[in-house]
Amino acid sequence: MDKTNNLIALFHESTDTAEAIDELHTLGIDDEKMVVITGVPYPHGALGRQVEWLTLPYIVAVGALAGFLFGLFLAVITPHLYRLDIGGHPPVGFPPAAIIIFVFTMMATIVSTFLGVLWEMNFPRFGPAPYHKLVTAGHLAVLLEYPATLDSQVRQVLESHKAHHIGEPERMAL
Amino acid sequence: MSEVQPTQPEQDNHPDQMPEFEERLLLAERKDWEINEAVLQPMFKTGRGFWILVAILSAIVLWGFYAWGYLIYWGMGTAGINRPVYWGLFITTFVFWVGISHAGTMISAVLRLLKADWRRPITRGAEAMTAFALMMAGLYPLIHLGRVWKFYWMIPYPNNRFMWPNFQSPLMWDMVAIFTYLIGSSLYLYLALIPDMAMARDYTEGWRYKLYRVLALGWRGTEAEWHKLHRALGIFSVAIIPIFLSVHSIVSWDFAVTIQPRWHSTIFAPYFVIGAVYSGLSALASILIIVRRSMRLQEFLRSEHFDSLGKLVMVAGMAWVYFWFAGFIVEWYGNEPIVRELIHEEVSGPLAPFFYLQMGANIIPIILLVFKRVRTTPVLLLGTTLLVNVGMFTERALIVIGSLQRNDLPFNWGTYRPSWVEISIVAMTFAGFALLYTLFSRIIPFVPVWEIKEGRLRYTLRRIGRLLVPTAAEIE
Amino acid sequence: MAKDANQSDEGIRWALVVDLDRCTGCQACVVACHAENNLQIVGEKEAAYGRWTHWIIIHRYWEGEYPNVKARFMPIMCQQCSEAPCEPVCPVFATYHNEEGLNAQIYNRCIGTRFCGSACPYKARVYNWFRPEFPEPLTEQLNPDVSVRTRGIMEKCTFCIQRIRRVEIDAQAEGRSPTDGEIQPACVQTCPTSALIFGDLNDPNSHVSQLAHSRRSFRLLPELGTDPGVIYLKGGEVNV
Incomplete structure (x- = not known):
């Protein structure tokens, strides 16, 4: 060499x-x-x-999808596992589930963007x-x-x- | 390198006047290291006034913690709430702080997307305001719990109690939304801070060096790092806007999903969001004026920035009036008995002083901000924007407390008097916010240095006839 | 989406009929309720500030101008709504709908957000503002069937669920179902004018369901669509 x-x-x-x-x-x-x-x-x-070329957008997309699925799990599946009836509402309703799924999707998007960019920059590196x-x-x-x-x-x-x-x-x- | 003092002849001649836009102030002739010094030097100067301020604020915070302990020990009855006013000053202030937190995103994300260049020197102050206001807001859901030691029952994790939270409750939405917004805004603040931490690392020693070194994460400023940072900030700006819209909408649904007269309104979500933007931008203007003066950042925070900010406050204020009116006219016209009673109480009843305070303190600033002199004179702008927040706090109190005093069955009507415990805890969060902000301004470069330098790259001066005009290049 | 269990017409739906024609506003039901359900006594000052813990509140409205004044009384307790506005808003399911149509409150789960209290249009829920104190010898008469609630939680009328359960268990042991009128919440038992009647609304032969079809019957704030389990019978000119 x-x-x-x-x-x-x-x-x-x-x-x-x-x-x-x-x-x-x-x-x-x-x-x-x-x-x-x-x-x-x-x-x-x-x-x-x-x-x-960056992998960051892919990391973010995967993170957002994971957040979406987690929100879906929390808002749609778990209420059936711990079933308690509340007046006038079905165990799973669309509007509350939509809010929970939305928020968890956004949370995962944000967190995966942060972790993704740190990973791409190979940080922290002291x-x-x-x-x-x-x-x-x-x-x-x-x-x-x-x-x-x-x-x-x-x-x-x-x-x-x-x-x-x-x-x-x-x-x-x- | 440390001998350079920022020159501020304007400041000496007319202390009340902000320096007008000038060639000198484009920072074009400033070297990079001069800008670094100008931002870093005031951070190191912690005079007697600073420590007195810190001591006073800390004392108020400690007193507030004592009041909180008293509240937990003796029970919620030590607060002034009762039946039917189950929510009082705590929830009012909670809504207020969530509102304040909205300007940070408004400034840094929306304006970053719109490529509004005047945002550059104020983004960090705005983002810090968001993070600290959310921290203060986040205390209230805990403070107002009757059994705060059981707060973790709201966290969904498998446990041997077989308990699970109810995701249909607006309080659960609140919790996850505020938590998301706090994480989002803190990470956003931090991400944009990394290059400046590296800058501060290169200029300091001792404990500051250690701190900045850890926070800089080993940033060097290679092209790849800048590229990735830009990309991440771009994604953040897009992702955080829906969050910021959703957070105050969800806070408004705490009220609007109930069938309490005057709360049960579809306009609450946008009305709360626009009110939040109005009060948040006003608070930002107030804070920037104070920090600018105490830290001598006149070179960076110039009249053109306050001019633009003032215009934005004015527009948000007009939108607030529009939304308020759109809600009010429907309630007034519908003339339902309890709503009519509530409106009557506000307009000519015992709540009238608060109602007129709310309307006056929210509408007069809009008129004042029409004048450029108000927008660009620090004292006048400070007074105007503080007035806005007096009005917005009153508005929240009227919505939360005023509405709860009346309900469908007149025998259940009640009144509310805040107790010393509530006032102390509310004071604690105001002092806590100020304390965090004060310490922040001495530890973290208040002006985003790299963003200013980036903005400086974009500008050149062009001569048009007799005028020298700054022109910006379309680069990102 | 699962079937909405609350809407069911099968099974039991406990209901209380309040005959306003008979109510004299004597507050005996309130006292009986305090004794049965271990309600704390908050004292005059706190009560005047809207912090009483009565599960039944006798609303008193004045009608007319002096000297032709009439007092009208209206006992209001938890309305046990089918479509209860208080239930969905609780973040920890401390209040939920049980299979007998009752709006159940689980004291141990409550963390004290008071959201249910704000959401309830009848304001029938009360809050434990301070740690309850039962000075001697009041501790001797605490009902062992009912828990003593701590500070910082919500509570409300349960239709004396402990009495319902006791009768149901006894009846089950004897291999029968509870007969109409066998279950008597404390307020029903105490009311000197028999203004309160308790029973199963879904049983067409029960006294309650017959009264519910009376011309005089109405429910409180029907426009809100809460479908209460408390049925009022209009009062005439009697309760002056």
Whole structure:
């Protein structure tokens, strides 16, 4: 296996970053080998990167379905297991059941969205990770992993686009 | 890095005037780290006034807990409720707090979906208000139970008592709906908070660092993380709107499903929802004005935000009047004996002072908010929005207590006087809300920094003739 | 959807007839009820604030202008509605409908939300605002067949279900069904003018069901559709 280098570079400005990323692509560095860290969410495509495919909507759909079924179980089935008659109402009526089913569906939707997005982001993750504190101060950081043979070219690309703090990424406890 | 002080010349010259929209205030020339500092610095400043406030609020909360203990120990009779007024100030305040909780979602979810950009600096304050108001509201179903130590009998789990709750009871709907809304709004608040926790983590040390580090969950801000966060927030915004509509509808059905005169009304659900939005938005405006002044966030919470918020309050108020009238005219025209009696009591009977307080305190603010000067002058807006909530609290009291005093058999009519226990517990929740909010504002960045930075990305200034106009780009 | 058991015309439906023509408003039924069902005495001050615990409340209405004033009395107890508005609203099924048409209250299940009290159009339910106190020697006369309720729960007229059950069990032991008039709730037993009559409404030969078909019979707040099990007979000019 080829020896690879890891590098972090900080940029002041998004256009520079995007151009640098484009040139790194032409050097043959894959999108997966690059991580862009920003303090601000940039719009899709602003930095010339592909959009990742998410399983989140599927997780949410499954969660909502589970909530619906649980609500259905509570509102429609359990009243027959613990049968007590109440005046003028059948043991299971449509409007109360609809409310219970609705609320449990929504609860499961919300909770599965939250848990799903944490799972997708692989959170919580407190171990050491390459990061630079200047990111939240407004800098854009690019983490690179590339074959050692490309070292000088990569550094040249980065420097030509006003990157600074180029160096071995510091792995800090987060 | 910590030497920078936010410049506020406007504040020095005209303390009552909010700074008008200016190029400088687009934050365009502000560096990211300057914004971070401007938001974080006031959090660290806990002066004597802050601790005095915390002490007073804590004292009221402790007194309220004593009153609650007294209520549990001696029985529900220590409250002022009786037959037929089985529900009194507790349920009134419960409805009030659920109402207050509605603005958070209104602001952050509805406006996020509508891409209304003025929401950005106020979303977090609104969401926190929702969560805390729901916590306070959630206490009341417990407080008003005659045997609170048996509250878990309402939770459906298989048990050796062979007991199961009744899902046809509006109280069960209430319980699950409020619980869902509390979970939903807390998770929504927290999800949007994670990037700011990471920001705060990078700027702090000591106990704050530890806290923020745990809350940030290891957020770095990679593109994938941002993408996923956006997606999740989008789903949240859509999912939480039906919840927020359902919660106050269900609260209204606590009343409307009974055949108590004046409660048994189909208009109650939308009427309660719109009343909740009205009082919630007003409470939000009041809180933002207070926090803005005490935490010196004038740079972020500007006149244009209060202007928009004021307009929204005004629209909600007009809708409230419409719904109130739509319910009232049907009852007035129907002229059923007990309903007629209740209306008579309100309009010219012993309840008249409350009725006119309700109408005045809800309608006068609508007229006042027509004027831009009222919407953009902090003191005037504070007074106006507080007035709205006086009116809305009275409205809930009239609905709950006023209606219960009269029923189908005149021999069962009664009156109600709140006791010191009830007043203490109601005061406890107001103080508890203020206390939670005060502590929150010193621990959590009150302004969503990343959302402001994101909004700043969208804006440029464009010259049209003599004017410099901010223009927003359609990006998300 | 399951069949609605409450609507059944089969089986027993216990009912009480109140003849307003005979009621003198003497409150003997209220006293008898207190003794039979271990009702607490709350005292004058609390009672005046609407916190009495009477299961029967003698509604007293004045008619006419002084000096031609008439007092009208109307004993109102739990109406044992078939379509009881109090039942669906209870979150813990503390009140439900039993197979004999009674609106049953399970004290042990009650957590005290008072929702049933708000929902009841007759306001026939009473609440234990404080822990009941029975000063000596009142404890000696507590009815062992009836539980003493604690504070924080709802209670209401049960048609003296303990007496119904006792007669039913005795009759069953003798291999017969209870005869008409054999079951007497405490108020019925006590009423000096026999204004209260108890029996099975579904038995066409019972005294109660015959009175229920009387021209004078009416039910309270019939427009609400609660279908009460208490039947009133209109009073004339007698109870002045």
